[in-house]
Amino acid sequence: MAYNLLKGKRGIITGALDPNSIAWKVAEKVFEEGGQFVLTNAPLAMRMGKINELAAACNTQVIPADATSIEDLTVLFNSAQEILGGKIDFILHSIGMSPNIRKSKPYEDLNYDWFAKTLDISALSFHKIMHVADKTDALNEGASIVALSYIASQRVFPDYTDMAQAKAVLESIARSFGQVLGKKKKVRVNTISQSPTMTTAGQGIDGFDAFFTYADKMSPLGNASAEACADYCISLFSDLTRHVTMQNLFHDGGFSSTGISEAIVEALTPKA
């Protein structure tokens, strides 16, 4: 059911690669809620993914941009405002990639050049996006900026390796930039800490199926789906959450507050 919550709002949605991507679901929901937006992704990903199909379905355009490049981001913000006909009201940062995870490097033996790449792509890109938006005065008063995080920023999950540090930096950037942009233009900046979700990035992590099932069994509400995450993003982009900022918001069915669940106790109790 749509409520027209984003009518008249203009935005930029990063990270839609294929229909499993969280950003893909967000784009579909924003469209349903009456928001206008441009899509963007890394030039390489655009060749592999299906983003043009999404653009056609949402009556919009794709602007290629490597989120680590200030030059690309400057073009992105200029073109987005030109296409949409005004300043930006919402931004979704839905970008993550670790070469160390891709190449199955164990945490105690990371390649440091790749580690720097992980941080640049998955965390500093969030800073760069807000830096360019601020420098080019591309944001409307009261705009809302959301990035997607994961609880491994705060607790240890094997095989998430250097992405754990990237998410910790991402969440910290939301607080620091939230203060700057809040004072300047009442812009909100938050991260959503999302349940494990079956996407290309998620499934790239060794043992992902097991920790997806574990999180589902731990959470009283079960894992939050990509669609549910998209609904939460809509609420944060809307005018209904004007005073929510500088937060890391758990969207995880209760996982982060659970010590152990009956389902896990049952699974670990030896059968008589």
Ligand SMILES: NC(=O)c1ccc[n+]([C@@H]2O[C@H](COP(=O)([O-])OP(=O)(O)OC[C@H]3O[C@@H](n4cnc5c(N)ncnc54)[C@H](O)[C@@H]3O)[C@@H](O)[C@H]2O)c1
């Ligand atoms: N899937 C999960 O379990 C899960 C859980 C919590 C948080 N998240 C986060 O959600 C976000 C979206 O991931 P997803 O799970 O939808 O997977 P996904 O693979 O569909 O999305 C990741 C996106 O990042 C893009 N990207 C990579 N390098 C880039 C670059 N240099 N410039 C621009 N874009 C680039 C990819 O092309 C891709 O579209 C990520 O930040 C991820 O860490 C995912």
